[in-house]
Amino acid sequence: MCGIAGLIGEVGNREDIVKEMAESLSHRGPDDEGYYNDDSVSLGHKRLSIIDLKTGRQPMLTPDGNKVIVYNGEVYNFKEIRKKLEKEGAKFRTKSDTEVILLSIDRWGYEAIKLFNGMFAFAIWDRKKKELLLARDRLGIKPVYYYQDKGLLAFASEIKAILKYPGVKRELNNEALAEYLTFQNILTDRTFFKGIKKLMPGHYMIWKNGRAETVQYWDAEYSRTETDFGKAVKKYLRILDDAVKRHMISDVPLGSYLSGGFDSGSVAFTSAKNSRSRISTFTGAFDEGPKYTELPAARSVAEKIKAKRHEVIITKDDFIPTLPILMYHLDEPTTGSGAFPQWHVSKLVSEHVKVVLTGHGGDELFAGYQAYKGVHYRTMLKENPLNLLKILPGMKPSEIARIGYFLIYPMFQKEVRHGLFIMFPKKELKKLLTDKFYSSVRNHDPDETIRRVLGKRNFSDIDKTQYLYLKTYLHTLFVLEDKIGMAHSIEARTPLCDNEIVEFAGRIPIEVKLHNNTLKAIPKAAMKGKLPEILYKQPKKGFPTPIVLWFRGPLRKHIYDVLTGRRIRERGIFNVDYIKKILDSFMRRRTDTLYDYAHANRIYSLYTIELWFRIFIDPEEVKKPDSSFFKGIHT
Numbered sequence: 001m002c003g004i005a006g007l008i009g010e011v012g013n014r015e016d017i018v019k020e021m022a023e024s025l026s027h028r029g030p031d032d033e034g035y036y037n038d039d040s041v042s043l044g045h046k047r048l049s050i051i052d053l054k055t056g057r058q059p060m061l062t063p064d065g066n067k068v069i070v071y072n073g074e075v076y077n078f079k080e081i082r083k084k085l086e087k088e089g090a091k092f093r094t095k096s097d098t099e100v101i102l103l104s105i106d107r108w109g110y111e112a113i114k115l116f117n118g119m120f121a122f123a124i125w126d127r128k129k130k131e132l133l134l135a136r137d138r139l140g141i142k143p144v145y146y147y148q149d150k151g152l153l154a155f156a157s158e159i160k161a162i163l164k165y166p167g168v169k170r171e172l173n174n175e176a177l178a179e180y181l182t183f184q185n186i187l188t189d190r191t192f193f194k195g196i197k198k199l200m201p202g203h204y205m206i207w208k209n210g211r212a213e214t215v216q217y218w219d220a221e222y223s224r225t226e227t228d229f230g231k232a233v234k235k236y237l238r239i240l241d242d243a244v245k246r247h248m249i250s251d252v253p254l255g256s257y258l259s260g261g262f263d264s265g266s267v268a269f270t271s272a273k274n275s276r277s278r279i280s281t282f283t284g285a286f287d288e289g290p291k292y293t294e295l296p297a298a299r300s301v302a303e304k305i306k307a308k309r310h311e312v313i314i315t316k317d318d319f320i321p322t323l324p325i326l327m328y329h330l331d332e333p334t335t336g337s338g339a340f341p342q343w344h345v346s347k348l349v350s351e352h353v354k355v356v357l358t359g360h361g362g363d364e365l366f367a368g369y370q371a372y373k374g375v376h377y378r379t380m381l382k383e384n385p386l387n388l389l390k391i392l393p394g395m396k397p398s399e400i401a402r403i404g405y406f407l408i409y410p411m412f413q414k415e416v417r418h419g420l421f422i423m424f425p426k427k428e429l430k431k432l433l434t435d436k437f438y439s440s441v442r443n444h445d446p447d448e449t450i451r452r453v454l455g456k457r458n459f460s461d462i463d464k465t466q467y468l469y470l471k472t473y474l475h476t477l478f479v480l481e482d483k484i485g486m487a488h489s490i491e492a493r494t495p496l497c498d499n500e501i502v503e504f505a506g507r508i509p510i511e512v513k514l515h516n517n518t519l520k521a522i523p524k525a526a527m528k529g530k531l532p533e534i535l536y537k538q539p540k541k542g543f544p545t546p547i548v549l550w551f552r553g554p555l556r557k558h559i560y561d562v563l564t565g566r567r568i569r570e571r572g573i574f575n576v577d578y579i580k581k582i583l584d585s586f587m588r589r590r591t592d593t594l595y596d597y598a599h600a601n602r603i604y605s606l607y608t609i610e611l612w613f614r615i616f617i618d619p620e621e622v623k624k625p626d627s628s629f630f631k632g633i634h635t
Contacts, residue, residue, distance in 0.1 A: 002058070003028030003046040003486070004070040004144070005161045006123055008132060008207060009152030018042040021154075021161040027329075028072070028157060028486040034058050036068050041125050041132065045070040048354070048489055056096035062106050063091070066127050069102045072157055073120030073142045074493065076246040081115055105133065113204060113217050117246070117499040121157060121199075132207040138218045139361075139497050140201030140475040143482055147196045151210030155199075158483065159331040162196055163622055169194070170617055177573075177609070178441040179449060180333060181432065182415070184423040184605055187453050187472045192332035192612060201475055220470055220502070222463040224509040232508055233525045240526070243498035244270040247357060255280035255310075255353040257345065257492075258301055259543055260294025262523055263359030263368075265301045265531050267495055271357055272305035280352050281307040284345035286314055288546040291592075300532040312348045314341050316550045320558060323608070324625035328615050329487040333608040335476050336601045337545040342484050350488035358481060361496035364466070364474045365505035367513035368520040368540070370399050371419035374406025375465045376510050378417075394517020398539035401594045415446040419465035420473075422446070423602055437573045462510045547600045548592045556587065559603060567618075568610050579606060 003025030007018050015037050022033060022044030029046025036043040036059040045058040061068045075081075078097035081104060086092070090103050097118075104112035105124055110133060119141035124133045134155055136144050146155040147162050154165045162168060176190040189197045199205055202218035226232045248254060248271060256268040258281035272279050281302045286292040295311065302309040319340065326343050327333070349356045363369050373394075380387040395403060410417035413425055426446060430438055453472060454464055478494070485492040495501075508522070515521035524536065551559050560583060562568070569576045586599050614629075616622055 002048055002072040003157045003161070004072050004121065004123060005044040005156040006041060006070065007154050007165065008041045009210070011152060014042045017165055018044045020164040021156055022046050024161045024164055025157055027489055030489050032057060038127060040130055043068065043070045043123065043125065048491060056094055056098055058098060060098050060102055062102060067102060067106050067124055069098060069122055069124045071098050071101060071120065071122035073118060073122070073137065074491070075101060075116045075118035075120060076249060076498070077117040110204060119494065123155060130208065133204060134199060134207065135204035136199045136201055138202045138499065139470070139478065139502070141478045141482070141494055141497065143479050144199050145191065145196055146199060146205070148212055149195070153207050153212065159191060159193060159196055160622060168196070170622070172617065174437070174440045175444060178429065178444040181424045181429060182422060182426070182444070182446045183420055184601065185335060185472060185476050187449055201471065220467055221506050222459065222466065223507050226504070226508040227512060229512050229515045229521070232512055232522050235504065236522050237526045239500050239504055240266065240495070241270055241274070243495045243501050244357070245274050246498060247493045247495040248274060250355050252355060253353040254355040254357070255282060255349060256357040257281070257359065258283050258298045259359065260297035260301070260535070261359065261540070262520060262527065262531070262535055263362030263496060265535060266362070266523060266527050267357050267359050268301060268307065269305055269527070269530055272307060279305070279307050281309055282345055282349045282356065283309070283311045284314055284341045284348070284543070285311065286546050288549055292544060292546045294538070297532070297534045297538055300534050304532055310348055310352060312344050314344045316554050318344065319550060319555060324611055324615060324629050327608055327611045328624055329483050330480065331483070333605060333612055334480055337547050337604045338543050339480050339484065341543055341545055342480065346484045346488045346490060350490050353490070355491045355493060356485070358492050358494050359496060360477055360481060360494045361474060362520065362523060364469045365496065365502060366520045366523055367510060369469065370402035370519070371406045371465060372462065372510065373399065373514065373519065374403045375419045376462050376514060377403065378407050378410070379461050396539070418450055418468055420450070420468060423605060431578050432575060434572055434575055544597065547604055548596045551600055551603060552587055559583065559607065562610055563603070563606055567614070571613065574606070
């Protein structure tokens, strides 16, 4: 894993600027650095050495010196591709996947990107053509951002690096804020920074003569060919085993996250089975009671696979010191409060190994969210109201609230019908924002945003939901995982998002994925007898953070100070009186239900937005927060 940066165009001190850009990414690559400069482009690279520790240095050039690459990620099938290249006469100087990517593009052109099974963001400069290729993996596991203006292009693994280019003004993208407040996510290519965009998953960009052309080289497809549940279970086991083995390729120590759920448990079990030595597992938990810990399940898995178990207990005292530095590394607000505990588990990982396997993707690919049931059940009821008799027996008490939200709420709030959680509906957005700011985003239409993501694809309702979760929610989890992991100089890998698994999941109809009304039925059946029974008996938790308890208790004054203080009022963006009503209503309640957690996450999101302003917009220069940051936090 690494950090990449580049600048193309007529810019004074271009080489120095790229060095500054790369230096801001030092946490992504503390092992080595390299630069390339010619009369048109400057490229920078910070390296975290994982494979081919001695000869995989970057930037790397083709033998004729015409093409040069900077690359972040791993391509797990690089050895197979290398053999094909060698048959065609290619000569290799290293054992790295970097050289395989470079020579593949050099020999086969941009179509070669479709061959890569892995996670990647890379740039290749063609000196003769004066052309840059910027590419990102299928699902967006590795991030890359860009800024273009008047024949200039700046790009980097993280936004903070692009901010080092003096031509970028640090200004809020109003439309991005409205989008985030609606979905607690940004579904499009926007970022919180005006003028800075993300290259979307499954796309590459060609930059030539001061112009950019973006091409989509991959997209998710849904068919109904894997209709036999028993055969699908057997096939899943085989493909999972192959995928995990591919993702274990490393020249440095490797471990596995272990949350206590099926996906991380399946990955940990399979990696232990294929490892020559005991693997290390890493688990985070809170001490606020059984609702906020999966330690018993995680420990039972670790014991079964004879892992070296590592755990961290995260407390309320960690919240205030962590959030500013977390927001700095994330570059912008994203998803919910799960980023906070993830920070501490990643820190734990960094103390023991350099590479860690994750369970990301299992819920999105194999129907692990209650939203899938809600949308599917709604379709069944439209087809025949008597299907209610089939639906009711399959609804577990722990699922009713979430399924009901996606099953019934669309009748009152149309934005919910695709299965995405809506944080602030459009009507409430008008109350939340000041009149002046709302006038700048009054054309924001959540439905139009979703239509933009879906395009003209002729999907069923449930396939639309699967597509949206795969292309938007999962993508955001990847960015979060990447930036938090890289903040601690570790590489996180996602075996469940291997190309073969993704394609397999796309061929399975929802009825098979929800066999016997069971969420994630295929992985659960496949791991029966392999994973401990406790995993089959506990309700799905998803690493909930006890922010309901903390915000009403020890953090109450802090939250009020930040969200109703002078600085947030002076921005003129939020109606602070309405925020106070939200806080007052939340604080009066005494329950800790899903409803309370949803409202606590709204408060958390508003809090992170204010931190973002204080870190990236208010100061004259963006700096990594230190202890002095807290001196003005309550104003």
